[in-house]
Amino acid sequence: MPVIRPYKWQIVPQVALVIALIILGSLAGSWIGRLVIIRSDRGHMLSLSNQLLKRADFVFAEADTILSKANATGFPFCSASEIDYLRDTLFDTKYLKDIGRVQDGAFHCSAVFGSAKPSPLAKPDLATNDGTLVYANTPLAISNTTAPIIGRGNANVVLDPTAFDAMTDPNYSFGILFKPPGAQNPVAMFGGLEAGKRHEKLPEGAGRDGDIVFRNLCGERACVSLQAHVTDLEEDAFPIEASITGLGGTLGGALALIILLLQRKRLSLGARLAQALDKRRLTVVYQPIFDIGTNTPRSAEALVRWVDGKEAIPPDIFIPVAEDEGLIKRVTLSVLDRVLADMTAFLQADRTFRININISAADLIDPAFASALEQRLRQANVRSEQLGLEITERSTANAAAAVDAIRTLRARGHRIYIDDFGTGYSSLAYLGNLNVDGIKIDKSFTQTIGTGSVTVSIVPQIVDMARVLNLGIVVEGIETATQRDYFAGLQTPIDGQGWFYGKPVSAAAMQELVQEKF
């Protein structure tokens, strides 16, 4: 009987499972959330730095073009017509605030100021060999702001200090650096990051340094340095991470509930089976086994059936439950009881006929099993030779115990067959040591016959080896005449079982079929 534990001892592991899966789900969710966020941050940094670089290259290219134009206006220096020309030119630019004319280190006129009193130019932050002068942050006369200025020859241009404002992101700081041809180091012109500061590992690179993640990249005329504090990114991503963590926890909890429901269903199947056994509700059908050569029935396999209310529960489902719940020995004996109730008279009338029942590993190694069989058979006046036992390869895993048990059962007169042969791990040599009477070749081999499958090619080898080891052969799952003919052609005594000979039927129908064939 299954051990029924008190309710409180059943509930503790269930609650523990739910909590464990919620925690595991949350941890997995948090881990996935962080991965998603890191990936999305990386993607965002890459795209933002590319956009900034594109804009920077455009701004500096525009400055370069306009400087060339301003140096070659063709008008008299700072004349009204030159100033008009500069104004027209400025009007067409996108990121310039002014175009000025300079001479002998002094500013003379510009598009915005017109003609002015010459004023000396400040000291540039960078002067290159080709005469480019770079002013990173120059106070503007027309407003309180500062702006970057680039000069060359007798002209200079004021760059729009807001050129990158539309691209700012509160979580990221950037620096836009101008890299004139021939300059050793670029000069920071826009953005909060200044040239030469930590993390500006220019020219190229991306990575993490302490709390800071950075990405630096350079184009033709400009370099971009983009950085963010990991803590800011994490803070910003917190709602997403929390949602994914919550989702993970919920999925973990749902999984735990599904496991518990399935477990409960399985447990309740066990309880229902125990009840069916108490009320003797299991029945048996019989499938005849024929001598393929003579086409005569020699034995039959008893197959258990369980109809619970209106639901027919297949043995594939309830036998494993019976094995797990410690009910399998009761199932086996109840099958035997049913076989004896159905077949005793028939077996007494034909002492050569045999019924096979399926037994499990637990039956095989149970020292009381052989006696339980003997007692029932004696009472019914049925010979041990008339009850065959089918065991699976799995149930012989404990080889030493299996060998002993098989020896005992054979000594009492039972024939022992290895069922579903070929689906497990045992070789024919291993079967030689087990000392069984025969093998039942699994129906999966039979079904490949006539299909050209390579699996067919090992069937003759199995048959030959079985012959060498003096093992009886039963082929399962014969459904067609082609399959039957194939085995008949192997010129060795083989028994066959399958729908071709007859489906599993009631005891009365099976007896009728056998009597018809004799």
Ligand SMILES: Nc1nc2c(ncn2[C@@H]2O[C@H](COP(=O)(O)O[C@H]3[C@@H](O)[C@H](n4cnc5c(=O)[nH]c(N)nc54)O[C@@H]3COP(=O)(O)O)[C@@H](O)[C@H]2O)c(=O)[nH]1
């Ligand atoms: N421990 C016990 N196991 C048992 C018992 N009764 C059955 N079983 C095992 O359950 C598995 C499924 O059995 P079942 O649904 O009864 O299927 C059997 C046949 O109906 C089926 N079969 C027979 N001929 C054919 C065929 O031509 N084609 C085809 N597709 N199927 C066919 O095969 C099953 C018989 O298999 P086997 O036992 O390997 O000979 C099954 O593993 C049973 O063993 C029980 O009382 N105790």
